[in-house]
Amino acid sequence: MTHAAAMLETYPADLGGADLQKLATCIQECFSCAQSCTACADACLSEEQVAELTKCVRSNLDCADICDTTGRVLSRHTGYDANLTRAVLEACVQACKSCGDVCAQHGEMGMQHCQVCADECRRCETACRELIATL
């Protein structure tokens, strides 16, 4: 059991019929993706061809911030607001899709950090979409 799942299990009030497994997975993926995107932005800065990677750095920075905020919003259940949850998840899907696309291109060109990061973005995007479907 992940720590996000452990925190959900100990929540003292009603979780309103949320799909706990999909929720825990999505929280975990948001934090993992925030870390990977932060690290990928920095790895791009240390590449010789950094000048060709500036759009990737920017996508990484946006995606890190949005995933971080989404992971935080999903970690809160008091006074649940479905409209806000949906809007944040949709922004996160958009960020992960954009960043995943850019990183996947660089991954195919041999940049391993972009490949690892693209995989994280895809997983996070999928987890967000699956959670939206349960709202």
Added chain:
Amino acid sequence: MTHAAAMLETYPADLGGADLQKLATCIQECFSCAQSCTACADACLSEEQVAELTKCVRSNLDCADICDTTGRVLSRHTGYDANLTRAVLEACVQACKSCGDVCAQHGEMGMQHCQVCADECRRCETACRELIATL
């Protein structure tokens, strides 16, 4: 001139026809609202009737995180992505509206920090809506 406007003026590349005044205002409001919501959450914790304010605290925390992320995304212009900007601004509108509504109710009941915070949320929501209209 605010510091956000000063940073926009020194940006070394093309800003692609962005409405610089609306953009600078929106960036500034996002960071102001993030601060106000962080402080309002804490002020609620120090109220005797904190048990009646827990939904307000939660709204404040979400709004602070989303405004912070929105202010960051809007501060970046390299590799501009209109779809991502719009999705983030829409989440921010939703967060500011929800938090502004909750805080306005408490403001009418005499909680001054909620009144100040509600005013910040309204200004930030308006700035986001006006920026969306220019995209």
Added chain:
Amino acid sequence: MTHAAAMLETYPADLGGADLQKLATCIQECFSCAQSCTACADACLSEEQVAELTKCVRSNLDCADICDTTGRVLSRHTGYDANLTRAVLEACVQACKSCGDVCAQHGEMGMQHCQVCADECRRCETACRELIATL
């Protein structure tokens, strides 16, 4: 291998003799602790005796922000600055110790989310101390 370790393995430049295992562990613990503290603050808000938990909520919120920032700083290696790394890690040790102490007390009184969160804070504090020792 965790995703933080995978990102370290693909870093394209010299990591300057860093202890990669301790670094990867510390990054991972920072993000885990940020999530647990965010969730614990919210769980406290949903407890009937929230009025007795306000200091815990505040400790959780500080610890979440500081762990998040520490995890981000540790995920960057370009232009490494040992003084900054040490100062941030020391703030993180302080935050995890304070929050861990408060949560451990509530854990002993039967609040399970505080017990899970206290354990995370202890692990993150230890990981930060062990990383400081290698700098």
Added chain:
Amino acid sequence: MTHAAAMLETYPADLGGADLQKLATCIQECFSCAQSCTACADACLSEEQVAELTKCVRSNLDCADICDTTGRVLSRHTGYDANLTRAVLEACVQACKSCGDVCAQHGEMGMQHCQVCADECRRCETACRELIATL
């Protein structure tokens, strides 16, 4: 009166003899510096000589995250913890000094965004030092 000062004025409990003017200034400078550093990192990415600015981008990103977290911690007063406040302010002084030094060098070489950002970093560093002196 700034919004940070307005929020301090409406805090419902005792602020324990804090120097409210220095506190409000420091909060404001932290959020301003976080914005400037976020924008400066992005402006560097759009410079033709980005390859020579990668250390600056990294300093900017660290400084943005640390200022943001410091501004949040300073916006909370419930369960005040002087040791934590001091540790966070010291990390912020270090981040602002490092980033201010790097940006000032580039400012002298004609990069205006770095000059604006260096000035923000100096103001924030000063505000943090002055607040530490009152603790």
